[in-house]
Amino acid sequence: MRIIICGAGQVGYSIAAHLSREENDVTVIDMNKALIARINDELDVNGVVGFASNPNVLNAAGARDADMIIAVTRSDEVNMVACQIGHSLFGIPKKIARIREQAYLEPAWSNLFSRAHMPIDVIISPEVVIANDIYQRLAVPGTTSVITLGDGLAHMIGTLCKEDCPVVNTPLGELRTLFPDLSFQVVAILRNGRPVILDENDQLEVGDEVFFIVDTKHLRRTMAVFGHEEAEARSIVIAGGGNIGVGLLTLLKERAPGVRIKVIEQNEERARYLSEQFEGMTILHGSSLNRDILEESSIEHVETFVAVTNDDESNILGSLLSKQYGCKRAITLVSNNAYLPLIGTLGIDSLISPRSIIVATIMQHVRRGRIRGLHNLYDGFAEVIEAEVSEASSIVNTAVEDINLPREIIVGALIRGEKIIIPDPDFIVRPGDTIVILASHTQIHNVEKMFSVQVDLF
Incomplete structure (x- = not known):
């Protein structure tokens, strides 16, 4: 398959890496010469320097023969125009665009991306996708990953093996014998960030991230097998009232109306906006690193702290502070991959990697x-x-x-x-x-x- 990727940032690079490994003909477009040089050096792809929505650049990238265009530049408008030109001038069959600005996605403008106007086949809204991922983890406490299978009949669950995990040092081949009434199977283990090739004699170790497929009816009991018996949170503090925070807040209000929610937002104007949009909600203006603000949120009585600000350091430190105060669980958004190896040792319960999602x-x-x-x-x-x-x-x-x-x-x-x-x-x-x-x-x-x-x- 011939695929054009617009944007050589973290997301564009990762997609190019996946697709090029599978013997696809991949071309990446970006204005940044250094990013294109890196991608040419490290991946088996073609790199083109230029503006992704420029017809001449798209033509040079092979748009006439392309089967798909994936537009993930920093600019929503460039992504949209690149897909439009890919359709109108080059007849590219499949068009995928990342669009961050929620105004483009409002129901009032639902016809914008129709076949008759701007025929983009798939719109990816990062904030919406990430908010949904966090909501799933809140719905199944103790998870690092939740994937729905078979229209909800089963789930693929990721979770951490902590020191109190009952099946640490138990051979994988014995798990089904020990729990014959539970329908689940371990299918993957990440140990120190690396996958383990499974054998029935392999044993789980403290710090492992284990992935298992489970009958949805047995999900809660199987989580207990791996040491996670947390109840769904009834009180949540969200640090960060940006688009991700608002998306999560909206989901919680719709699907879990009984949950008590407080929001910490550092920007005064944004905090005022949230107060107007979510009438009756407790909105605290300040930083989640400010102990007075945390104490005002009654963090010691809160079950889950969700850190989704635009600053990794604030998210990590705010999560650690909340747990120091006695908050039971922290879900933390971290964009910089350099921090990822440290997270497991810090006591943060669930990591949100926007790029991976x-x-x-x-x-x-x-x-x-x-x-x-x-x-x-x-x-x-x-x-x-x-x-x-x-x-x-x-x-x-x-x-x-x-x-x-x-x-x-x-x-x-x-x-x-x-x-x-x-x-x-x-x-x-x-x-x-x-x-x-x-x-x-x-x-x-x-x-x-x-x-x-x-x-x-x-």
Whole structure:
């Protein structure tokens, strides 16, 4: 596939890295010569220096033969115009744009991105996507990642193994024997930020981030297996009243009206705006690093502190201060990847990486074909694929244990009708089953071959 990516920042770079690894013909456009030089040096892609919405630049990038354009520059307007030109002048079939300004997305202007006006196929609003991610983590306390599978029949959960985790030092192969009434399976482990190739004799260690697929009916009890029995928060302090904070606040008001919420906002004008928009809500004007403000928020009685300001240091320090006061849990937004290795040692419960969330969201829309769902895990170390098994598949009427799989591909679950099944080795795969596979990015092509599933681009 020929793909043009507009923007060579963190998100554009990450998308280019994922797609180029899978033998796509990728061209990246950016005004910044240094960013293009870096991307040319480090990735197997073509770099073009120029303005992404300039027709001549797009033409030089191969727009006439492109199958897709992904516009993720810093400018909403450049992203929109690049997609419009890609459609009008070059007939690019698939157009994806990142748009931050919420005014463009208001219901009153819902026709803006229609086929007749500005035909962008997929709009990614970072603030909306991130707010939804945080809400899911609030809804399932103790998680670092929540992915819905099979229209809600199952979930892929990420969580940290802390010192009180009951199954630390327990071989993975014994977990289902120890908990026979729970339908779950460990499919991935991150240890010191690196994936572990799983074996049934492997044991969980303190500090591991474990990923498991679980029947939704057993989700709460399975979280307890990994040492997380936290109840849903009934009191929350949100530090940061920007678009992410407002998005989260709106979701909570709609879906969890009984939750007590306070917002800390440093900008006086913004704080006044929030007070007008959310009448009756407690809005505190000040910094989350100010102890007087934290005490005014009654932080010692708050269950969850959510830090979503535009400043990483404020988010990290505010989270640590809140926990020092006795707040039970901290969810922290951190944009600078340099801080990520430190987070686990600081006692922060859940990290929000905007880049990882946005890249994963875009990749869901990039891949289509005969699959029901595809989900990208942290920085693409693995992908979760939901694929329907066809009559022609080589694995039809085959026991799971007889499917010749590399270690980097794991059958996590099957969905048959309205039932989620964590398969035993002798379980027989039938036509029409939806199979949930976790595969490293290097194994995507093997997934295509083994399961007769073409993981196509759109």
